[in-house]
Amino acid sequence: MFGFDLSDDHQAFRELAHDFAENEMRPVAAHHDQTMKYPWEVLKKAHELGLMNTHVPEEYGGMGLGAFPGALISEELAWGCTGIGTAMEANGLALAPVLIGGSHELKKKYVAPMMDELKMAAYAVTEPGAGSDVAAMSTTAVRKGDKYILNGSKMWITNAGVCDWMFVVAYTDKGAKHKGMTAFIVEAGWDGVEVGKKEINMGQRCSDTRAVTFTDVEVPAENIVGIEGKGFLLAMGAFDHTRPLVASAAVGLAKAAMEYAIEYALERKTMGRPIAQHQAIAFMIADMAKDIEAGRLLVWKAAWSADQGRPNTTLASMAKAFNADAAHRIASDAVQIFGGYGFNTEYPVEKLLRDSKIFQIYEGTSQIQRLIISRNLLSRR
Ligand SMILES: Cc1cc2nc3c(=O)[nH]c(=O)nc-3n(C[C@H](O)[C@H](O)[C@H](O)COP(=O)(O)OP(=O)(O)OC[C@H]3O[C@@H](n4cnc5c(N)ncnc54)[C@H](O)[C@@H]3O)c2cc1C
Incomplete structure (x- = not known):
């Protein structure tokens, strides 16, 4: 069926x-x-x-x-x-x-x-010198008896200032590269955990983004997530589930932008008729609608595949890249349809344009999604 x-x-x-x-x-x-x-x-x-x-x-x-x-x-x-x-x-x-x-x-x-009860958690992988290139991270966890001593800095961590605990990846064996990374749960209130100021971002401004520093933090060995050396796999494996959801959020933003654009285009008149009747505007709206439909189908397939336990890494990256890029384009076109009013904070679309940009950056940039897609395709040949 x-x-x-x-x-x-x-x-x-x-x-x-x-x-x-x-x-x-x-x-x-x-x-x-x-x-x-x-x-x-x-x-x-x-x-x-x-x-x-x-x-x-x-x-x-x-x-x-x-x-x-x-x-x-x-x-x-x-x-x-x-x-x-x-x-x-x-x-x-x-x-x-x-x-x-x-x-x-x-x-x-x-x-x-x-x-x-409402408690927040954070995913702390990115570092000041290691975003797309996760292996370039320098945070270390050194075993000492039944504890690990964690040192290093993380950057751009969503919810860092409001969370109870963080999922943290650190090197336990730098020489082993990806296989030398281990994941830990680190409580935000532990000695040596310090969060920075709330970053002032272009969009999604109420979301809490901060740097985190770990100085000689004592992490009990039982707080290892999985086993030693599996941190990279776990951190990346999470994206198979979460990237379809981020992609879906981009669809939601795009849909909001299109609805505002349609409403405005039917109201606003130039040269004696609603701007919706100018083909240049009508076609922009048609493009928005087709990209939203196509994007949602990609999300549904990527998410459905995850739920079936099928490999969905490539689909998840396709959904994320397609919808992040589409949402940013659609939000920009919505601003265009609003003309000067689109550029003004009294109208909703400028916020959507600012908010949309991060979809192309967090949980792997649009370039990194293409890298994953192309590597997975080309490695089969
Ligand atoms: C608001 C916000 C919230 C975030 N939340 C979190 C969070 O909760 N947890 C977390 O761990 N991280 C989080 N991040 C970090 C985010 O995932 C990284 O910013 C992102 O992965 C990019 O890393 P970078 O900023 O170091 O850029 P870089 O990796 O330095 O990339 C710079 C540019 O080079 C391109 N590039 C890099 N390598 C390649 C390549 N091999 N081929 C082609 N192009 C390439 C990138 O696409 C980008 O355009 C967040 C970031 C922001 C801004």
């Missing part, structure tokens, strides 16, 4: 997320953009409704939703506001490698409490 109809459950999640985006996110999106205030109140309500940490298994108090329903929710939340959406979804990124590779004890200690 083949079809695109959603199940009743999927439809219900989608509607729940859409109503939440419309009633709880959109009304405060501009406020949080301007003030950069972390959206605790919105997150509290989202947590109560079960819109956060959706892939945590039932065993740990979650709903155990797959990537596909996660993507449906992610699109709707991003339609509401991607700044607030990123604050929510960053939890999912930190949780993903722990759910894949963490011990039952770690999940009970760090994951389950996140279902009882």
Whole structure:
């Protein structure tokens, strides 16, 4: 059987997320953009409704939703506001490698409490000198008895200033390159963990992004996620689940931009008729609609493949690159359709353009997605 109809459950999640985006996110999106205030109140309500940490298994108090329903929710939340959406979804990124590779004890200690009350987590891999090139990282964890001593710095860590714990990757054996990286859960309150100031970003401004420094932090050996030497695999493996969700968020932003553009193009008149009747404008809107449809299909296939346990790394990268690039183009075209008003903060589309840019950068840049896609294709020959 083949079809695109959603199940009743999927439809219900989608509607729940859409109503939440419309009633709880959109009304405060501009406020949080301007003030950069972390959206605790919105997150509290989202947590109560079960819109956060959706892939945590039932065993740990979650709903155990797959990537596909996660993507449906992610699109709707991003339609509401991607700044607030990123604050929510960053939890999912930190949780993903722990759910894949963490011990039952770690999940009970760090994951389950996140279902009882609103707690945030962060995924700390990027460093000042190591973003796309993860192997260039210099953070180290040196074994000392039943502990590891962690030293180094991380950069651009979402939720760093508001989290209870971080998923951290460090070298335990630098000589072994990728195979010498180990992942740990590090509590934010431990001695030697220091978070920097909240970064002032171009878009998604209420999301909390900071540098983190580790100075002689003592990490118990039981806080290793998985086993020593598997940190790189876990950190990258998480993206198979999360990239379709980021891609879906880009679809949600693009859809919002297109809707605003259509509404404005039907209202605004030049040369005696609505600008929607000028072919140059109408075709821009047609391009938006076709890219949104195509992008959503890619997301659905990438997410569905993840849920089937099929290899989806290439599809996840395709979905992420396609939709990140499309969202940025569509948001820019929406500004164009608004003309001078599009450039002004009184109208919603300039925020969408600023917010859209990061989709091409975080969770692997658009160039890195193409690198993954091309390597996977070319290595088969
Ligand atoms: C707001 C924000 C939130 C973030 N959140 C997190 C987080 O929660 N956790 C985390 O660990 N990180 C996070 N990041 C970091 C993010 O993932 C990195 O910024 C990203 O991976 C790029 O790394 P970089 O900034 O070091 O750029 P670089 O790796 O230095 O890249 C610079 C440019 O060179 C290009 N480039 C690099 N290598 C290649 C290549 N081999 N081929 C072609 N082009 C290449 C890149 O595409 C880019 O255009 C966040 C970043 C931002 C800005």
